[in-house]
Amino acid sequence: MACQYFESTENGAKNFTIALPKLTFGRGCLEEAGKRAKARKMTKVAVFTDRILSQLPYLQTLQNSLNEAGIDSAVFSEIQIEPSDRDVLAGANFLKEGKFNGVISLGGGSVMDTAKAAMVYALYPTEFTDYFAPPIGAGRPVPGPVLPHLACPTTSGTGSECTSLSVIRINDLNTKFVMASPFILPDEVLIDPVCCESLPGNVVASSGFDLLCHAIECYTSRAYTTWPHQEDPIKRPLIQGANPWSDLAAAEALKRVGKHLERGVSDPKDHEARDSLCWAASLAGMAFGNSGTHLPHALSYGVTHLMQDITTEGYEVASPFVPHGISVVVNAPSVFQYTSEEAGEAVSGRIIDLMRKTGMPNGLSGVGFSPEDLPDLTKSAIRQKRAIANAPRESNETDIFNIYQNAVSYW
Numbered sequence: 001m002a003c004q005y006f007e008s009t010e011n012g013a014k015n016f017t018i019a020l021p022k023l024t025f026g027r028g029c030l031e032e033a034g035k036r037a038k039a040r041k042m043t044k045v046a047v048f049t050d051r052i053l054s055q056l057p058y059l060q061t062l063q064n065s066l067n068e069a070g071i072d073s074a075v076f077s078e079i080q081i082e083p084s085d086r087d088v089l090a091g092a093n094f095l096k097e098g099k100f101n102g103v104i105s106l107g108g109g110s111v112m113d114t115a116k117a118a119m120v121y122a123l124y125p126t127e128f129t130d131y132f133a134p135p136i137g138a139g140r141p142v143p144g145p146v147l148p149h150l151a152c153p154t155t156s157g158t159g160s161e162c163t164s165l166s167v168i169r170i171n172d173l174n175t176k177f178v179m180a181s182p183f184i185l186p187d188e189v190l191i192d193p194v195c196c197e198s199l200p201g202n203v204v205a206s207s208g209f210d211l212l213c214h215a216i217e218c219y220t221s222r223a224y225t226t227w228p229h230q231e232d233p234i235k236r237p238l239i240q241g242a243n244p245w246s247d248l249a250a251a252e253a254l255k256r257v258g259k260h261l262e263r264g265v266s267d268p269k270d271h272e273a274r275d276s277l278c279w280a281a282s283l284a285g286m287a288f289g290n291s292g293t294h295l296p297h298a299l300s301y302g303v304t305h306l307m308q309d310i311t312t313e314g315y316e317v318a319s320p321f322v323p324h325g326i327s328v329v330v331n332a333p334s335v336f337q338y339t340s341e342e343a344g345e346a347v348s349g350r351i352i353d354l355m356r357k358t359g360m361p362n363g364l365s366g367v368g369f370s371p372e373d374l375p376d377l378t379k380s381a382i383r384q385k386r387a388i389a390n391a392p393r394e395s396n397e398t399d400i401f402n403i404y405q406n407a408v409s410y411w
């Protein structure tokens with residue numbers, strides 16, 4: 001596969017770009033936050049976190065570290081899981097009122113994505129949908145840099161700490177959209193696996209499937225050389241397709257999640273497995289943040305858009321709620337059967353096996369959908385145009401309907 005990148009293609013992209021934050025990994029590294037923030041000249045920091053995390057000891061660890069470094073801080077914890085435009089605008093107001101010169105996010109994807117978007121709206125306020133892609137938004141680029149951002153993930157899945165993306169639910173439209181801008185890539189990341197120790201098994205499972213899908217989607221996405229060349233480097237989309245870097249990081253993430261997911265789900269004290277999943281999640285973020293995902297993620301938006309009366313054990317969230325990783329993996333085996341016949345069969349067989357062993361729902365029927373919902377799911381998913389086009393095989397509305405149909409139940 002890799003040699004294709006270095007053959008010239010007519011009108012195809014000639015360059016690929018890799019963007020990564022400075023990154024520290026290791027047990028206890030959250031205690032370095034204060035010194036690292038000080039080195040970045042932060043003197044007054046907004047700490048973004050959520051209600052549950054504010055009752056766990058990690059927030060105290062972070063605050064002690066900031067105090068020791070002589071840094072003032074204030075906490076914003078009004079962030080829901082699957083954050084919406086309301087959370088973002090509340091966060092933006094908090095930033096404006098506090099006159100901060102740095103942000104530290106301590107949490108999962110919801111917290112980090114809120115922090116990223118809140119900085120954008122605090123500094124460059126506009127109509128909310130302006131920075132989102134058409135047809136929903138105006139596709140306006142974020143105008144410039146935001147505040148220095150130190151991201152500290154507390155789940156092993158999203159990879160948001162290493163991406164230039166923020167996924168936000170727009171309440172009036174009742175669905176999630178992605179804001180993409182090189183300016184929202186965190187400057188620095190502290191991956192401290194201690195912060196993932198208290199995660200319940202099924203949160204490790206659903207976030208583990210998110211990371212697993214990031215890695216496979218990234219590894220199997222279209223080569224960047226098959227996207228049209230964009231002369232202006234600033235206008236090149238972040239979803240640029242697979243490249244030698246994303247292959248490398250995705251393959252390593254995949255090896256780790258295959259080896260350690262079951263162990264990490266069943267035994268919270270299995271440090272080797274859980275630490276490895278933390279590293280794999282960030283690696284997969286470093287990969288897909290520089291390539292893009294494809295059909296399993298594109299199809300997950302239909303699931304979270306249309307879900308009804310459902311919750312998942314381990315998540316303190318009101319119904320309806322399907323965790324992101326589950327909304328992705330329920331479609332994944334069917335997608336890989338579609339995108340590549342023989343290899344796809346083997347990949348989906350292994351995913352189904354892992355889903356069963358870790359107590360995942362049985363396809364779309366396991367998260368409350370029936371065959372009557374397929375046309376609406378298809379209509380919702382078809383809007384994710386660039387992600388759909390990043391798949392290794394083209395698909396039209398009928399193909400997407402068929403993929404959903406084969407995802408209704410697997411066993």
Ligand SMILES: [Fe+2]
Nearest residue numbers: 158210214324
């Ligand atoms: Fe994801």
